[in-house]
Amino acid sequence: MRREITGFSNPLLKEIRGLREKKFRKRAGLFLAEGLRIMTEAREAGFLPEMLFRVKDRPVHDLEVTLEAEVLANNGDVIETSADIMAKLSGKDNAQAVVGVYRDHGTALVDIDRSTAPIWLVAQSMRDPGNLGTMLRTGDAVGAGGLILIDDCTDPFSVESVRASMGAIFTQKVVQCRWEEFTAWLRAGEGQLVGTSLQTDTDYQAARYSAPCFILTGNEAQGLPDDYEAECDLRVKMPMRGKADSLNAAVATAVMAYEVLNQFRHA
Amino acid sequence: MRREITGFSNPLLKEIRGLREKKFRKRAGLFLAEGLRIMTEAREAGFLPEMLFRVKDRPVHDLEVTLEAEVLANNGDVIETSADIMAKLSGKDNAQAVVGVYRDHGTALVDIDRSTAPIWLVAQSMRDPGNLGTMLRTGDAVGAGGLILIDDCTDPFSVESVRASMGAIFTQKVVQCRWEEFTAWLRAGEGQLVGTSLQTDTDYQAARYSAPCFILTGNEAQGLPDDYEAECDLRVKMPMRGKADSLNAAVATAVMAYEVLNQFRHA
Known part of the structure; x- marks a missing residue:
């Protein structure tokens, strides 16, 4: 009306x-x-x-x-x-x-069909709504299926997150769940869990990714907990040529996601 | 005291x-x-x-x-x-x-020695302080020499930009100048100017980058003006597999910068 x-x-x-x-x-x-x-x-x-x-x-x-x-x-x-x-x-x-x-239109983990997309993004305790929205936007760009939010993430439906997503809040599936739920679901089917880490010598371009590839990004300040990193099938690192040893969380996710997409499209 | x-x-x-x-x-x-x-x-x-x-x-x-x-x-x-x-x-x-x-410690364009780094970031009318700080942080990570701010950019010394830079405001050179000054300086020496564009079929991985490589990123909403794009030595595009046709500006810069770094380190 x-x-x-x-x-x-x-x-x-x-x-x-x-x-x-x-x-x-x-x-x-x-x-x-x-x-x-x-x-x-x-x-x-x-x-x-x-x-x-x-x-x-x-x-x-x-x-x-x-x-x-x-x-x-x-x-x-x-x-x-x-x-x-x-x-x-x-x-x-x-x-x-x-x-x-x-x-609001959150999806339950059980309703996700992982075979519908080669890439899925997973964020753990992401606190910044701009980062979260930017990850959704990047997910859309690389053809990801959705964003799975683990533990205590900022609300994906906040005004700031929706704005940063530039509409991807509507095109990406959005799931919120606990780590134990996620790993149980993940291991009940096919899927490679990839985490970026400072505790590995594997260059992110030397690793070989396979679909469906789940790219896991940790909290902005703390990174991934050790036991979450241990659960990953691949731990990889990006080259760091500067004084600091880290990238913005949304940037790191995007650099990883484009490497995975590049391997898939050239395969 | x-x-x-x-x-x-x-x-x-x-x-x-x-x-x-x-x-x-x-x-x-x-x-x-x-x-x-x-x-x-x-x-x-x-x-x-x-x-x-x-x-x-x-x-x-x-x-x-x-x-x-x-x-x-x-x-x-x-x-x-x-x-x-x-x-x-x-x-x-x-x-x-x-x-x-x-x-504050801005640098004049004339005091930049472009041979000191293989990558330089260039931002045109970047309005978001978080994006600008994130570009500085990414610049540090890829071993860039600094960030050149063209036209009407947000202040790199704002609290928000400094915070998002995570310290890179101190490790990256920061220059503010007009487009005409920049292009005059650029063309007086070696340097490849690279812009991302929707008006090209050149995949960003098919192009061959050479140092010093200047990666140019346009305003968040408008992108690069046509005549700025025309000045670029290379116009490239990143694959876009989603509904939208763009990435966050700081994310796009990072994906480009890592491709350039990857080509240089594997050369």
């Missing part, structure tokens, strides 16, 4: 603004994605928002017209607001002109 | 807190680096802070003892504060226990 919100005190606004906090997202089972670009990626991946907030009285892109028509046809709401109200909703001055409220 | 600040109203605190804003950094020629890890990287690279703020009455790491001794020997100040004052200085509750105030 198409309707309008004109008052700052409308209770729906408070509810939607609350979706910036994890506890309210969990309670509602909803999350926010901001901007036409990401919302178009979502639509193309088959996801429509339950509510679409839009600033009225401004030039409108064709893609937004299409999106709004589909939201309405799908029994969703298109809600017109002023730019001021949108700024309040977004908590920032330069708010996007459209914001979507989506049903 | 070792001294103590006990009052929240001390004018030095306001001055130091101001260094979180670019205009005050420019005016003072100073910037902040937070935490013992980054400050130790700085020390090892030959940079000592003019002032070191530390929270008193807590366990102290050996590296901090060494650092403080060197700051004092170098005629710098070691300033003791309470945790509350440090939180005010940092603008956050979980502040680091040590914060350094450093003289």
Whole structure:
């Protein structure tokens, strides 16, 4: 239904603004994605928002017209607001002109079919939402099937993570589980678990990867726990020519993922 | 000199807190680096802070003892504060226990000796401080000589950029200049300019890179302007297997930089 919100005190606004906090997202089972670009990626991946907030009285892109028509046809709401109200909703001055409220769509490990993709990313206790979203975006680029989040990761449905994913939150499967669940599932089928490590002499280009390849990246500050590293089928290291001995976690994942993709595409 | 600040109203605190804003950094020629890890990287690279703020009455790491001794020997100040004052200085509750105030150390293009490193990173209108800091960190890892910032980039000496660099702000040369200055300097000597592009069929692994190789990355949203792309000696593309057609800018730079490093080390 198409309707309008004109008052700052409308209770729906408070509810939607609350979706910036994890506890309210969990309670509602909803999350926010901001901007036409990401919302178009979502639509193309088959996801429509339950509510679409839009600033009225401004030039409108064709893609937004299409999106709004589909939201309405799908029994969703298109809600017109002023730019001021949108700024309040977004908590920032330069708010996007459209914001979507989506049903969250995590996948259970048991519902993953590992044969559908040659690469899967696995993150352990990833704390930075920008890193997590960037890993989703990289996963999409290398043709990964999804991102499996182990232990105490930051919420993939946070506004920051969704933004950094540039829409890949809708195209990648997202699983959250404990390490024991993951390893039990992994070992019940085919799959090579690869971790980057400082405790190995195996160059990441000398190793031979096989599909489905699970690339495991540890927490930004601590890296992987020793027993997680021990579980890996391959421990590899990237060359480090500088003073420091590490890369940003999302960067390290991408460098590994492109090496695996390169081996597969040249095989 | 070792001294103590006990009052929240001390004018030095306001001055130091101001260094979180670019205009005050420019005016003072100073910037902040937070935490013992980054400050130790700085020390090892030959940079000592003019002032070191530390929270008193807590366990102290050996590296901090060494650092403080060197700051004092170098005629710098070691300033003791309470945790509350440090939180005010940092603008956050979980502040680091040590914060350094450093003289900023940008390099002029004319002072760069391109023969000192096989790889140089070049960023055009990079807007996100996390991306810029991550590029510095990646530059350190691949043995790059430095990062050349073209046009309207975010300030490399911001707190966010310094943090994301994990100390590489001290080990990489940092140059800021206009495109015309850069190209004039580049073409006055040896050097291959490489840009990633969607308008080419050349796979990034099929191209042959030569040192010194300058890897050019464009703005996060717009990518490279057409005439900048036209100036490149090589335009290459990375495989994209997903729905979207791009990577995070810092990730794309890293994937390119590792390909160049891999070709050089296997040559």
